[in-house]
Amino acid sequence: xxxxxxxxxxxxxxxxxxxxxxxxxxxxxxxxxxxxxxxxxxxxxxxxxxxxxxxxxxxxxxxxxxxxxxxxxxxxxxxxxxxxxxxxxxxxxxxxxxxxxxxxxxxxxxxxxxxxxxxxxxxxxxxxxxxxxxxxxxxxxxxxxxxxxxxxxxxxxxxxxxxxxxxxxxxxxxxxxxxxxxxxxxxxxxxxxxxxxxxxxxxxxxxxxxxxxxxxxxxxxxxxxxxxxxxxxxxxxxxxxxxxxxxxxxxxxxxxxxxxxxxxxxxxxxxxxxxxxxxxxxxxxxxxxxxxxxxxxxxxxxxxxxxxxxxxxxxxxxxxxxx
Amino acid sequence: xxxxxxxxxxxxxxxxxxxxxxxxxxxxxxxxxxxxxxxxxxxxxxxxxxxxxxxxxxxxxxxxxxxxxxxxxxxxxxxxxxxxxxxxxxxxxxxxxxxxxxxxxxxxxxxxx
Numbered sequence: 001x002x003x004x005x006x007x008x009x010x011x012x013x014x015x016x017x018x019x020x021x022x023x024x025x026x027x028x029x030x031x032x033x034x035x036x037x038x039x040x041x042x043x044x045x046x047x048x049x050x051x052x053x054x055x056x057x058x059x060x061x062x063x064x065x066x067x068x069x070x071x072x073x074x075x076x077x078x079x080x081x082x083x084x085x086x087x088x089x090x091x092x093x094x095x096x097x098x099x100x101x102x103x104x105x106x107x108x109x110x111x112x113x114x115x116x117x118x119x120x121x122x123x124x125x126x127x128x129x130x131x132x133x134x135x136x137x138x139x140x141x142x143x144x145x146x147x148x149x150x151x152x153x154x155x156x157x158x159x160x161x162x163x164x165x166x167x168x169x170x171x172x173x174x175x176x177x178x179x180x181x182x183x184x185x186x187x188x189x190x191x192x193x194x195x196x197x198x199x200x201x202x203x204x205x206x207x208x209x210x211x212x213x214x215x216x217x218x219x220x221x222x223x224x225x226x227x228x229x230x231x232x233x234x235x236x237x238x239x240x241x242x243x244x245x246x247x248x249x250x251x252x253x254x255x256x257x258x259x260x261x262x263x264x265x266x267x268x269x270x271x272x273x274x275x276x277x278x279x280x281x282x283x284x285x286x287x288x289x290x291x292x293x294x295x296x297x298x299x300x301x302x303x304x305x306x307x308x309x310x311x312x313x314x315x316x317x318x319x320x321x322x323x
Numbered sequence: 324x325x326x327x328x329x330x331x332x333x334x335x336x337x338x339x340x341x342x343x344x345x346x347x348x349x350x351x352x353x354x355x356x357x358x359x360x361x362x363x364x365x366x367x368x369x370x371x372x373x374x375x376x377x378x379x380x381x382x383x384x385x386x387x388x389x390x391x392x393x394x395x396x397x398x399x400x401x402x403x404x405x406x407x408x409x410x411x412x413x414x415x416x417x418x419x420x421x422x423x424x425x426x427x428x429x430x431x432x433x434x435x436x
Binding site: 162 | 361364367368369371372373375376388389391392393396434
């Protein structure tokens with residue numbers, strides 16, 4: 001095995017995680033089951049499958065929570081997973097909640113600061129330029145597609161960027177609110193679905209998808225989550241689906257929104273950097289130049305600094321001895 | 324740092340005051356004008372946006388994406404030199420401009436396809 005090999009013993013890892021889920025949910029928290037928000041992606045599908053192995057299909061609830069800007073396949077794929085796992089599921093369309101909170105209205109107003117013609121019938125996303133080509137600072141741009149297919153793109157200023165993100169975060173927080181509603185109703189615990197890339201790099205919304213009672217795959221690289229998906233026998237369409245954010249109305253890959261590289265390369269760079277490998281070794285493994293790897297590592301460290309706030313629990317003046 | 328030698332010095336105090344006030348909350352401590360803002364963790368990616376917005380609003384210039392580089396924005400001296408270059412402060416026009424009240428910033432550049 002070379003130093004950058006992320007293959008793992010899936011049977012052993014599956015057993016370890018299911019033991020962790022059972023111990024945490026049933027014995028530590030004394031809850032009767034697990035709620036998992038299903039997105040139709042591989043992470044939530046793997047968590048649901050592991051939860052089934054840990055506590056039984058009759059103690060797992062899958063939540064399907066699309067909204068009007070979700071991709072067309074989100075609901076069908078989420079349903080497919082719940083049927084495949086033979087778990088109960090609830091369909092909660094969150095569009096009306098988001099409308100009531102002003103999610104779309106506030107976000108669209110922020111976009112109109114930059115592209116005044118943006119309005120009904122338009123679709124949008126925010127994107128980052130590549131980090132590997134040069135040392136240019138990466139600043140978000142908004143991409144708008146008008147009803148006639150024309151596209152317009154412009155850099156976001158500070159207020160517009162913060163406004164778009166703050167409004168969009170209603171989506172993750174609304175979903176989490178519903179997960180806890182059902183968890184409270186059933187006396188279940190909520191399982192979070194971040195993988196290691198997302199957890200390490202802060203790719204989550206604080207008190208949104210970042211909130212959970214347990215995070216069973218937060219130690220696994222995305223590549224390893226796909227390995228587990230295959231081991232667990234999840235449907236092929238789930239195992240081969242590329243990661244997506246499914247947050248904006250235009251299709252958006254995770255690379256153009258957050259990560260510097262496709263997940264398989266990002267995994268290796270993060271793993272190599274965390275293990276203290278030489279830049280040249282990592283560069284060779286992912287077929288990039290040492291200069292490009294240096295840029296990715298700078299980006300990783302910058303995101304880790306920002307993630308500290310996202311991970312931080314509420315801060316007290318004094319410890320209260322409640323451990 | 325070599326860049327400091329190219330400065331007229333016109334912009335450095337205001338740039339430093341902005342960085343100290345907004346990112347160090349008035350506590351400059353050992354902060355030096357040639358310290359890297361990113362390496363010292365003084366600003367992050369949101370901070371870069373804040374800095375760019377401030378430069379554009381304060382000096383009435385438009386900063387292109389291609390100009391958003393560490394050599395232009397990663398230290399007080401670099402920012403001050405960058406502003407000076409943007410305003411062409413070594414020309415008569417530029418000197419006049421920097422003595423006047425800053426004009427309103429130009430709008431965001433939009434690419435439509």
